[in-house]
Amino acid sequence: MANKLYKIEIIETLCRVIKLKATSFEDALTEVKHRYKTCQIVLDSNDFAFVSFQEINKQSIEDEKNKLALEIIDYLYEDEKKHFDESIAIAKNNHVFSKLEKLKNIIENCN
Numbered sequence: 001m002a003n004k005l006y007k008i009e010i011i012e013t014l015c016r017v018i019k020l021k022a023t024s025f026e027d028a029l030t031e032v033k034h035r036y037k038t039c040q041i042v043l044d045s046n047d048f049a050f051v052s053f054q055e056i057n058k059q060s061i062e063d064e065k066n067k068l069a070l071e072i073i074d075y076l077y078e079d080e081k082k083h084f085d086e087s088i089a090i091a092k093n094n095h096v097f098s099k100l101e102k103l104k105n106i107i108e109n110c111n
Contacts, residue, residue, distance in 0.1 A: 009056045015049035016041070066107050073104045 018041065022028035035041045077100055084097035 007056045009054050011052045011054070012048065013050040014043040014047040016043055016047045066110070069107055070104065073100055073107070076100055077104065 018032050018035075020028055020031060022031060032041070077097075080095070080097035080100055084095045087095055
């Protein structure tokens with residue numbers, strides 16, 4: 001049997017917690033980003049957190065799950081939105097459309 005060519009992606013995750021005082025989270029985030037971009041903060045092997053290996057020729061199970069979930073949500077979204085718009089205000093909080101909308105936003109923002 002002939003050998004096949006495989007492409008294996010190595011993903012290393014580095015992680016460091018930076019502590020600093022600021023007037024708001026946004027100010028703190030801006031400062032940390034500035035320090036990182038200007039190489040005042042440089043992550044190295046001491047910041048190693050995780051490594052994973054995956055074949056890049058195939059779609060990951062997580063990607064496939066998210067894609068299928070979005071397809072189902074998109075299919076149901078319009079029909080449930082019509083029902084939602086027709087519902088009385090009290091029922092809207094527990095309407096399946098509200099849950100679909102939240103799930104769709106979560107999955108879309110994770111990709």
